[in-house]
Amino acid sequence: MSDSQSSSARALAPRRHDEILRRLAADGSVGITELANFFDVSRETIRRDMKHLAERGQLDLVHGGATLFEATEPALTERSQENAAGKAAIGRAAANLVEDGMVVFLDSGTTTLAVAHALTGRQNLTICTTSLVIALHMCRQPHVRVHMLGGEIDPSEEAAVGIDALDAIGRFRIDVAFLGGGALSPDGEVTDFTRNGAEQRSRMAATAARAYFVLDSSKFGRLTPLRIQRFELAAGIIVDAPPPAAMVEALERKGPKVIVGE
Amino acid sequence: MSDSQSSSARALAPRRHDEILRRLAADGSVGITELANFFDVSRETIRRDMKHLAERGQLDLVHGGATLFEATEPALTERSQENAAGKAAIGRAAANLVEDGMVVFLDSGTTTLAVAHALTGRQNLTICTTSLVIALHMCRQPHVRVHMLGGEIDPSEEAAVGIDALDAIGRFRIDVAFLGGGALSPDGEVTDFTRNGAEQRSRMAATAARAYFVLDSSKFGRLTPLRIQRFELAAGIIVDAPPPAAMVEALERKGPKVIVGE
DNA sequence: AGCGGATGTTGCAATATGTGGCAGACCGGC
DNA sequence: GCCGGTCTGCCACATATTGCAACATCCGCT
Structure with a gap:
């Protein structure tokens, strides 16, 4: 025995x-x-x-x-509960795109937090992030190096935004980036709530070797004010359910592929 | 034989x-x-x-x-329990030195975390910190702006260290800085465990308009390897119990005053 | 809502382990 | 041979760990 x-x-x-x-x-x-x-x-x-x-x-x-011990607290926790299953599916799909040894950028947001969770236990990763919670979570994993991009903290995102963060992005060579977004508009564009957020994501989409937007299905067809410039440089968007066919078509015509996690 | x-x-x-x-x-x-x-x-x-x-x-x-030696070092959450009362006293004394509207730097460490807690509810502060946990806590306070200094995260401190953090320090005009330390040596010097930590604290002591080291009594008389250069530029050290008279004398002859919280 | 099975809690007894004292065996030096 | 020092085993007692059993809760299912 x-x-x-x-x-x-x-x-x-x-x-x-x-x-x-x-x-x-x-x-x-x-x-x-x-x-x-x-x-x-x-x-x-x-x-x-x-x-x-x-x-x-x-x-x-x-x-x-x-x-695993959850370091997260009120505000974000609530949001991360919404459609938790969908976000977990997205996380798994995203984690499949990551190989040991890669340099990975994780944007702020609850969906990217799900990606971080899905990466738990992976070896030899280097994580760059603007999110305090993601940095905290990943730095507790063995064999993971974490770079926190500094800057002013946006309390609603609990993440660094602003010029310092924008600045810092340029210094890294990123293998794969997972970016949040405010919405997937009806005409197949990824849009955002804030100027800073849009700018940051735009730069990441352009800088990383491969970039993916992670968007759970609650964001389909919504409208938020700011286009993310050059979002079409992204390799794809990762979702938890297929968006309407028209949206998929509009999006894929611009470039990014749609990946549905499960 | x-x-x-x-x-x-x-x-x-x-x-x-x-x-x-x-x-x-x-x-x-x-x-x-x-x-x-x-x-x-x-x-x-x-x-x-x-x-x-x-x-x-x-x-x-x-x-x-x-x-083999336990890979699991005492978690931060546990360390922050040690001498919690003393750290709270230090936190209160430190908070008394902060006025509304100031720009405050908070170093990483459990004692500085106690300072952060003591600042809860203060208005109009701008907080700069390298600590993920402090950034997270303070950004949840209303009317507080938080700047996170970026850089590579040291998992044992859960804080940014290294060249990026050092770099970023220079960009801020700090009214008052609260710095951790590894020990108060018998001859009245503040010393540290790591090269990076010592350098970072040294710079802050020199940069901030006023700098204070926060040291709980468990650190008196200990020996750690690295001197913090120019630590004597600090305005004082804040402790939770009076250090031995000889230490106080040696320290105050160099400059910094001893402040005992309660 | 009710029910059965799985899980959590608690006190207790059995067992395993830790500690200190002591005596004998062994070694080397005189 | 005698002596001091060290290593070792045995013993007695203190402490820690573990399993068991009885009972309280929780969960999933109907």
Whole structure:
């Protein structure tokens, strides 16, 4: 009945802790029964292990197991709940486009946060971001380097905007960028709420080797005031459900492909 | 020396030490009972072996055996609990030095985080910081502008370090800066753990109109490797308990005043 | 809303491990 | 041979960890 360890030797507590954290990083969550079976110990023991780790702030206890600790708080948390399943699907699709060793830019926003979560456990990435929450989350991952683009913080986005951030973007060589957006307009353009945001995304679309807009389906057909210049340089947009056919056609005629996650 | 006694020649201590370290390197952990059986010696003997190795810093003792050094350093959330009362006192004293409308720099660290908390509710501040957590907290306050200094994120500090951050410091006109530090040395100098940290703090001490080091009492008399150059340009140090008289004298002779919060 | 199964909690007992003292074995030096 | 030092094992006792069982909750399903 020995698992991977030698016969008659039990796993030491720190070994279990490591394994718990390792699985957490890999999968985002772990189950108690699953671990109890793996280590051949009782569920209480695993529960006690998790309690210790939770007290040290290394994970979040939930019914049946544990999940990664969420550093996020009110404002953003609420928004990130909306269409959480869709955003997770987008995140997975986006993560598939990322290979180990890449330099990845993550824009601010709840959808890009979902991408960050989907990248949990990946090795050797370099992450550039303007989002405080994303920087915080990713810097807690092992083997991930994080560059925070500085600048004035927009409280509603909890991310750096403004001239300093624009400036800093130019200094990086980005393999792949995931950008948010305010809306996908009926005529197949990605648009934004703010001047700064539009400018920032425009630059990223032009600078990165490949850029993708991540847009959940609630943004289809909405109207926001600012066009994102040169958005058509993006390699594609990643969505959680197919947009209306007319929109897809209008968009793909300009260049970007539509990728539907699931 | 090696007179072989019985047919079952026992392993000598150095031989055991080697095997312990070898297994550690291979598996990440070893159990005491397991080794006692393997060498056919008592568990006490193995324990004594491990104790020696632990004193030499070659392994970490844990219940039931030993592991490689714990990868999990105390999380920030845990560190911020240590001496929480003292840090809160420092925070209040620091907040008293801040007037509405000022431009305030907040360094990374748990003590400066306490300062940030003490500034909650203040109006019209402009906050500059390298710390992700402080930026996140302050940008949620109304009537506070936040500038995040960008750069590579040091995961253990969850704050920006490195050339970009150093660079950005120069662009701001700071009214008052609150800086962390690794220790207050016996001869009244503020010292630091890392080269980058020391450099960053040195620059801030020289740049800000007024700079204060915030140091809780656990840091008195400790020794860390790096002097913070020009730390004596700081206006003072803020502590939660009076340091030894000799330290105070040595420090104030160089310039900075000692402020004790309560 | 109710029900069954899975999960969480708590107190307790069994077992494993940690610690310190002590005695004997062994080694080297005189 | 005697002596001091070190290593080792054994013992007794303190502490930590673990599993179990009884009961409280929660979850998913009808």
